[in-house]
Amino acid sequence: MIPDAILDKISDIVGARHLITDQDAMHEYGSDATKLEFRPDAVVFPGNSREVSDIMRLATSAFFPVVPRGAGSGMSGGALPVMGGLVMSMDRFNRILEIDQSNLICKVEPGVITAHLQEAVEKVDLFYPPDPASLNISTIGGNVAECAGGLRAVKYGVTRDYVLGLTVVLPTGEIIKTGVETMKGVAGYDLTRLITGSEGTLAVITSITLRLVPKPTHKKTMLAFFRDVSGAVQAVSIIIRSKIVPAVLELMDRYCLDSVREEMTYPVPVEAGAMLLIEVDGDALNVERDAEKIRDLCYGGSALGFESASDSEESERIWEARRNVSPSLNKLSPDKISEDIVVPRSRMVELIAFLEEAGRRYGLQVPAFGHAGDGNIHVNILFDREKPGDEENARILVKELLRHVILLGGTITGEHGIGITKAPYLDMELSAAGIDLMSRIKKAFDPAGILNPGKIFHAG
Numbered sequence: 001m002i003p004d005a006i007l008d009k010i011s012d013i014v015g016a017r018h019l020i021t022d023q024d025a026m027h028e029y030g031s032d033a034t035k036l037e038f039r040p041d042a043v044v045f046p047g048n049s050r051e052v053s054d055i056m057r058l059a060t061s062a063f064f065p066v067v068p069r070g071a072g073s074g075m076s077g078g079a080l081p082v083m084g085g086l087v088m089s090m091d092r093f094n095r096i097l098e099i100d101q102s103n104l105i106c107k108v109e110p111g112v113i114t115a116h117l118q119e120a121v122e123k124v125d126l127f128y129p130p131d132p133a134s135l136n137i138s139t140i141g142g143n144v145a146e147c148a149g150g151l152r153a154v155k156y157g158v159t160r161d162y163v164l165g166l167t168v169v170l171p172t173g174e175i176i177k178t179g180v181e182t183m184k185g186v187a188g189y190d191l192t193r194l195i196t197g198s199e200g201t202l203a204v205i206t207s208i209t210l211r212l213v214p215k216p217t218h219k220k221t222m223l224a225f226f227r228d229v230s231g232a233v234q235a236v237s238i239i240i241r242s243k244i245v246p247a248v249l250e251l252m253d254r255y256c257l258d259s260v261r262e263e264m265t266y267p268v269p270v271e272a273g274a275m276l277l278i279e280v281d282g283d284a285l286n287v288e289r290d291a292e293k294i295r296d297l298c299y300g301g302s303a304l305g306f307e308s309a310s311d312s313e314e315s316e317r318i319w320e321a322r323r324n325v326s327p328s329l330n331k332l333s334p335d336k337i338s339e340d341i342v343v344p345r346s347r348m349v350e351l352i353a354f355l356e357e358a359g360r361r362y363g364l365q366v367p368a369f370g371h372a373g374d375g376n377i378h379v380n381i382l383f384d385r386e387k388p389g390d391e392e393n394a395r396i397l398v399k400e401l402l403r404h405v406i407l408l409g410g411t412i413t414g415e416h417g418i419g420i421t422k423a424p425y426l427d428m429e430l431s432a433a434g435i436d437l438m439s440r441i442k443k444a445f446d447p448a449g450i451l452n453p454g455k456i457f458h459a460g
């Protein structure tokens with residue numbers, strides 16, 4: 001527990017109304033999208049880098065854990081106070097500081113909601129492409145800390161591809177700027193890239209400079225239905241091989257399709273066991289040309305049906321259904337293990353064959369959906385904790401899956417991060433020497449080990 005005398009000092013730094021110690025209010029700040037829960041001792045809401053710095057200095061000298069928190073939508077437990085201590089909510093860092101149209105960059109505070117930033121830049125015909133499906137709730141700071149991907153990653157890349165520079169507070173209290181505000185810059189080690197995706201374990205991010213691109217003038221949203229996932233995944237390969245790079249190329253298998261079927265604006269063929277959501281963007285001519293070509297490629301493959309949204313409202317309803325897939329799967333089973341593995345796009349057919357075979361072997365439902373265009377598939381292993389052996393089988397299946405993914409040349413997490421849920425498996429992918437180097441980097445940033453302890457590196 002953080003002693004009262006230390007809590008008094010924290011209260012002096014931020015002001016009493018920006019510190020919560022009431023245990024009844026802790027629940028909200030002790031859980032995230034993993035649904036796991038750990039109680040912090042207190043929650044602080046600093047308002048500027050100086051306050052963060054003072055708190056970090058205090059934490060390093062008095063030796064208590066500090067856990068940075070955005071919106072708590074993380075899927076690997078990154079924001080959970082697994083060792084108690086202080087949750088540092090970035091809620092008050094909620095300003096878009098500048099949208100610089102001359103240099104196509106913007107500066108934002110980490111607590112800005114991803115969708116709010118996108119709306120703001122789009123008002124001046126600029127575009128911030130990274131779009132995690134959680135964009136209506138997630139914060140930009142959480143996106144940078146996790147190096148969030150999203151649906152448009154297939155064409156536009158992920159968060160790290162847009163982060164030019166950061167202001168961060170080190171666990172020892174120093175405030176430093178990393179990176180640049182220019183399009184180029186190679187002075188020293190690339191600390192920006194190191195901190196991006198470091199899951200809140202190296203530094204607290206207090207300001208972010210992002211690269212923007214011109215907003216595409218046109219886009220078209222399409223749906224293609226297939227008898228099974230293999231057919232859909234083969235169509236993905238055909239599209240990619242044809243040298244068209246859609247902005248979005250998303251897969252839903254039968255389970256996922258069924259879970260959002262009622263929300264779909266289009267009749268879904270009864271025999272459809274998989275769907276691709278495809279979006280192309282660019283200028284009017286390119287969009288029409290690519291959309292037609294994709295339609296031909298899908299029908300040339302094994303598509304049962306193909307639909308195009310006729311206006312932005314129809315397109316938005318399709319998107320809504322896609323964003324609801326993950327929450328809707330909870331209706332199928334309250335118990336699930338979610339993995340976000342990635343395989344080379346050319347190996348997706350093998351991955352799908354493995355999932356079908358392993359699901360059958362263990363008698364478990366294994367819904368899969370996600371970013372097929374970049375090989376990042378969200379695999380959900382459903383189980384019933386009341387049924388003897390079910391949960392154990394699910395955990396064995398997870399290990400088999402991750403081993404198989406690595407054999408296929410993939411990675412155990414594409415965008416959700418290691419956090420606590422994937423920590424036991426990190427050594428499947430990385431060598432002991434690689435993990436050791438990472439833990440020495442962590443120590444160089446955080447000698448007292450007080451910033452977000454218990455994450456990434458597995459204790460036992």
Ligand SMILES: Cc1cc2nc3c(=O)[nH]c(=O)nc-3n(C[C@H](O)[C@H](O)[C@H](O)COP(=O)(O)OP(=O)(O)OC[C@H]3O[C@@H](n4cnc5c(N)ncnc54)[C@H](O)[C@@H]3O)c2cc1C
Pocket residue numbers: 032033067068069070071072073074075077078079090110131132133134137138139140141142143144145146147148149150151199200201203204205206326327415416452
């Ligand atoms: C329905 C749903 C769909 C999702 N879809 C996607 C998707 O398509 N792509 C994807 O990548 N993710 C997705 N996610 C996961 C999640 O939304 C992302 O990981 C997101 O980036 C987390 O942002 P957050 O603000 O909620 O961060 P939190 O969950 O609060 O924190 C995440 C991590 O960031 C750290 N952190 C937060 N702010 C800071 C800061 N200022 N400085 C230092 N560290 C900080 C925390 O300590 C923690 O380790 C989804 C989640 C849900 C629930």
